[in-house]
Amino acid sequence: MASSPFLSxxxxxxxxxxxxxxxxPAFPFPPSTLSRRKRNPNALRVQAKIREIFMPALSSxxxxxxxxxxxxxxxxxxxxxxxxxxxxxxxxxxDVETFYDGILAAIVVPEGExxxxxxxxxxxxETEEEIAEAKAKAAxxxxxxxxxxxxxxxxxxxxxxxxxxxxPPPAPAAPEGPRKTTATPFAKKLAKQHKVDINKVVGTGPxxxxxxxxxxxxAGIAVSKPSVSPASPAAAAAPVKPVASSSAPxxxxxxNVVPFTSMQAAVSKNMVxxxxxxxxxxxxxxxxxxxxxxxxxxxPKGVTMTALxxxxxxxxxxxxxxVNASCKDGKSFTYNSNINIAVAVAINGGLITPVxxxxxxxxxxxxxxxxxxxxxxxxxxxxxxxxxxxxxxxLSNLGMFGVDRxxxxxxxxxxxxxxxxxxxxxAVADKDGFFSVKSKMLVNVxxxxxxxxxxxLAAFLQTFARIIxxxxxxxx
Amino acid sequence: MRDLQNEHHMKALGLQVxxxxxxxxxxxxxxxxxATKIRxxxxxxxxxxxVDILTGVGSILGPHKVQYGKLDSPGxxxxxxxxxxxxxxxxxxxxxxxxDGKTVITSDHALKLESVPDWIAIVGSGYIGLEFSxxxxxxxxxxxxxxxxxxxxPGFDPEIGKLAQRVLINPRKIDYxxxxxxxxxxxxxxxxxxxIELIDAKTKEPxxxxxxxxxLIATGRAPFTDGLGLDSVHVERKRGFVPVDERMRVLDFKxxxxxxxxxIGDANGKMMLAHAASAQGIxxxxxxxxxxxxxxxxxxxxxxxxxxxxxxxxxxxPQAREKAEKEGFEVSVAKTSFxxxxxxxxxxxxxxxxxxxYRPDNGEILGVHIFGLHAADLIHEASNxxxxxxxxxxxxxxxxxxxxxxxxxxxxxxxxxVKAHASGPIVNEPVAV
Numbered sequence: 001m002a003s004s005p006f007l008s009x010x011x012x013x014x015x016x017x018x019x020x021x022x023x024x025p026a027f028p029f030p031p032s033t034l035s036r037r038k039r040n041p042n043a044l045r046v047q048a049k050i051r052e053i054f055m056p057a058l059s060s061x062x063x064x065x066x067x068x069x070x071x072x073x074x075x076x077x078x079x080x081x082x083x084x085x086x087x088x089x090x091x092x093x094x095d096v097e098t099f100y101d102g103i104l105a106a107i108v109v110p111e112g113e114x115x116x117x118x119x120x121x122x123x124x125x126e127t128e129e130e131i132a133e134a135k136a137k138a139a140x141x142x143x144x145x146x147x148x149x150x151x152x153x154x155x156x157x158x159x160x161x162x163x164x165x166x167x168p169p170p171a172p173a174a175p176e177g178p179r180k181t182t183a184t185p186f187a188k189k190l191a192k193q194h195k196v197d198i199n200k201v202v203g204t205g206p207x208x209x210x211x212x213x214x215x216x217x218x219a220g221i222a223v224s225k226p227s228v229s230p231a232s233p234a235a236a237a238a239p240v241k242p243v244a245s246s247s248a249p250x251x252x253x254x255x256n257v258v259p260f261t262s263m264q265a266a267v268s269k270n271m272v273x274x275x276x277x278x279x280x281x282x283x284x285x286x287x288x289x290x291x292x293x294x295x296x297x298x299x300p301k302g303v304t305m306t307a308l309x310x311x312x313x314x315x316x317x318x319x320x321x322x323v324n325a326s327c328k329d330g331k332s333f334t335y336n337s338n339i340n341i342a343v344a345v346a347i348n349g350g351l352i353t354p355v356x357x358x359x360x361x362x363x364x365x366x367x368x369x370x371x372x373x374x375x376x377x378x379x380x381x382x383x384x385x386x387x388x389x390x391x392x393x394x395l396s397n398l399g400m401f402g403v404d405r406x407x408x409x410x411x412x413x414x415x416x417x418x419x420x421x422x423x424x425x426x427a428v429a430d431k432d433g434f435f436s437v438k439s440k441m442l443v444n445v446x447x448x449x450x451x452x453x454x455x456x457l458a459a460f461l462q463t464f465a466r467i468i469x470x471x472x473x474x475x476x
Numbered sequence: 477m478r479d480l481q482n483e484h485h486m487k488a489l490g491l492q493v494x495x496x497x498x499x500x501x502x503x504x505x506x507x508x509x510x511a512t513k514i515r516x517x518x519x520x521x522x523x524x525x526x527v528d529i530l531t532g533v534g535s536i537l538g539p540h541k542v543q544y545g546k547l548d549s550p551g552x553x554x555x556x557x558x559x560x561x562x563x564x565x566x567x568x569x570x571x572x573x574x575x576d577g578k579t580v581i582t583s584d585h586a587l588k589l590e591s592v593p594d595w596i597a598i599v600g601s602g603y604i605g606l607e608f609s610x611x612x613x614x615x616x617x618x619x620x621x622x623x624x625x626x627x628x629x630p631g632f633d634p635e636i637g638k639l640a641q642r643v644l645i646n647p648r649k650i651d652y653x654x655x656x657x658x659x660x661x662x663x664x665x666x667x668x669x670x671x672i673e674l675i676d677a678k679t680k681e682p683x684x685x686x687x688x689x690x691x692l693i694a695t696g697r698a699p700f701t702d703g704l705g706l707d708s709v710h711v712e713r714k715r716g717f718v719p720v721d722e723r724m725r726v727l728d729f730k731x732x733x734x735x736x737x738x739x740i741g742d743a744n745g746k747m748m749l750a751h752a753a754s755a756q757g758i759x760x761x762x763x764x765x766x767x768x769x770x771x772x773x774x775x776x777x778x779x780x781x782x783x784x785x786x787x788x789x790x791x792x793x794p795q796a797r798e799k800a801e802k803e804g805f806e807v808s809v810a811k812t813s814f815x816x817x818x819x820x821x822x823x824x825x826x827x828x829x830x831x832x833x834y835r836p837d838n839g840e841i842l843g844v845h846i847f848g849l850h851a852a853d854l855i856h857e858a859s860n861x862x863x864x865x866x867x868x869x870x871x872x873x874x875x876x877x878x879x880x881x882x883x884x885x886x887x888x889x890x891x892x893x894v895k896a897h898a899s900g901p902i903v904n905e906p907v908a909v
Contacts, residue, residue, distance in 0.1 A: 069647075184594075185619060185651035186618050186649035189649070189651070205594075212649075
């Protein structure tokens with residue numbers, strides 16, 4: 001579907017890009033180079049007559065593309081300039097033309113699969129004889145390449161679930177000998193897509209026909225979406241309840257596998273990384289009556305508990321710089337000149353840590369204002385990397401849920417993280433033996449023992465407690 | 477239904493739709509109520525115009541004389557100055573196919589949607605078959621096409637047909653058998669499914685036997701002209717169709733027009749489309765009221781209401797090239813894609829193609845074919861141009877509102893390369909506003 005460039009104010013340019021190139025990878029791809037090459041085709045005709053069709057870079061930002069559909073099929077004769085395949089770039093679908101005449105010998109990357117820019121997606125043979133050679137090449141390439149182009153892998157929506165066979169394909173006795181295997185149109189399509197031999201699939205549909213579910217079971221794929229079915233008028237169609245599947249053992253039948261979003265993947269990566277750091281934990285009970293009283297006073301001015309705690313932590317860190325340090329290479333202290341308190345926030349099924357930079361230098365009200373801005377930006381997914389990567393100490397508060405104490409995991413690149421619980425009225429005895437009820441709040445700090453030792457941490461906590469219990473200094 | 481189910485499409489637009497379902501009876505009722513409503517509207521309009529409606533089976537007794545009444549009963553005789561036959565057509569069922577109205581159906585039954593089969597075979601891949609495949613796949617059925625010719629969708633321009641296949645058939649749960657006839661179709665009974673015996677269209681050898689849940693016969697429509705009494709005016713039907721000339725006058729066996737007798741619509745077989753019948757009727761009425769009129773059938777558009785729609789007017793590319801060779805002129809083709817259209821992109825329905833076949837020497841439009849969103853509405857600019865004999869160079873500077881889909885047609889005209897110049901500037905007296 002080539003279209004000529006036409007006069008349009010709309011900036012989207014529908015120029016089709018034509019190219020396939022010979023095997024020598026030294027040639028850059030920009031069309032200008034190709035048009036130059038057009039004049040000397042013979043000079044560039046390298047020994048191989050089988051040309052690879054590469055995934056084109058359809059925009060400067062594109063790193064990989066998805067094959068929307070193959071316009072031509074294996075075995076089709078191609079003439080120069082004909083559209084061969086439709087590729088989805090980050091902006092639009094583009095028709096890709098072939099630069100050479102020939103026969104489309106093999107499709108290396110089938111429809112629906114992605115390939116990185118520059119990876120071969122198809123092979124063009126010049127003559128019929130070379131088709132077999134090209135096919136062999138395609139098979140070897142598919143086996144050896146690390147790109148996700150293997151046509152063999154089932155294009156399941158999630159990581160291949162081996163347990164689709166938790167509903168084992170029903171093993172009935174062979175159905176009352178239908179003369180031929182009848183398979184529904186969609187079953188045939190799926191069989192082709194997943195390279196299942198349809199003749200070997202047992203049909204469980206009416207009259208023994210092979211249904212799409214049979215093919216999917218044979219291919220080892222969990223039946224993904226429910227097919228369209230008339231909803232019974234009485235019941236509303238209930239969406240499938242997503243049951244989080246446990247990690248390594250095969251998920252239970254009825255569970256739903258949902259792949260990580262990029263945020264969740266990042267969190268997972270960080271947490272796993274933290275396993276390589278030796279950590280220890282120290283807890284401290286704080287009396288939070290004074291803090292609570294202060295909070296009531298400053299709440300109408302827009303100050304949140306987060307800001308109060310962050311300010312207090314920052315002030316304590318001024319006096320204990322080692323707790324604000326980190327161990328980047330395992331053999332040295334990296335003392336940070338700024339005190340940037342990252343605060344853990346749960347948003348939209350994810351976790352992010354916006355950073356209050358120079359928390360010790362800003363006054364409480366400014367800190368609160370900054371915090372509010374950061375939260376809004378986080379919700380709108382507008383945080384810049386320095387808004388969440390620059391933390392030197394992290395604060396995590398689960399008190400709002402009533403949690404009294406918990407252990408936080410140390411984020412990579414930091415020395416310590418403080419976990420704050422709820423303040424609860426507790427009966428305490430003082431040294432004279434008198435009982436009173438005070439609001440007690442438990443804080444627990446996890447720290448990297450390569451740089452922060454027990455005494456350091458305890459001292460820090462003592463300072464922190466003193467600030468919290470005499471909070472007038474916070475408002476300075 | 478298809479849109480709501482298309483999670484990918486919805487997500488791209490930023491929408492979340494909980495699992496969408498449908499109630500078959502509700503869908504069927506909507507269709508039937510619609511048909512009834514339209515029929516009533518039409519009847520009322522006619523009554524309002526002073527039309528007398530006589531109900532019964534009619535047959536011609538002689539010039540100016542018509543008898544009507546119930547079947548097999550004498551009935552009444554009326555006389556009229558002019559008689560127009562517009563008895564239409566019925567679905568054509570080839571022999572060997574047994575229709576039971578439940579598992580083997582025609583388009584008439586299908587419109588009632590009494591059931592949605594899991595797997596339905598559609599015999600015939602013309603626009604009727606295509607439209608029904610669109611409906612059935614949206615409601616969750618799987619479809620198998622059975623086509624006698626070697627190409628699916630034979631009546632369409634081949635390039636459009638290929639694109640339509642890519643969009644309307646390949647990604648859907650549809651497969652097909654081409655070059656085969658269905659010689660025998662047996663409805664489902666006694667626990668056995670509908671069986672279809674296929675033979676090769678050329679060699680007539682048995683090819684395959686299909687077992688499906690239902691079969692839809694969409695092999696075309698046959699004229700409904702039995703018992704019209706045409707013998708009394710010496711008219712011979714050709715394969716059931718009433719022969720007419722370009723003015724819709726019925727021709728007798730000698731080829732002379734029978735005075736005061738006309739035939740319009742599917743019954744004459746010239747162009748079996750509702751709006752063509754309507755246009756033919758208007759042409760006849762013009763003549764009856766004293767103004768001669770000959771309908772240019774090449775300017776009548778046709779549309780296929782799939783999603784996306786297909787529409788066309790004029791000649792297909794092969795037909796145009798054939799004509800060009802015979803008459804010795806050049807043919808050029810201009811194409812635009814819906815992907816470049818702002819409105820189509822906003823709707824995330826960029827899949828589409830518009831094609832203009834024209835004469836580069838004088839700018840005459842030979843044919844326009846559109847496949848895409850609202851194609852059936854967009855074709856009229858082109859069909860109007862053909863009807864008025866407008867040349868491309870005269871129409872290409874017209875302005876189209878933005879953002880609309882009509883800009884696809886605008887781009888089409890603008891990208892045509894015509895050697896002739898626009899015929900003299902239309903004198904525009906500056907209008908004082």
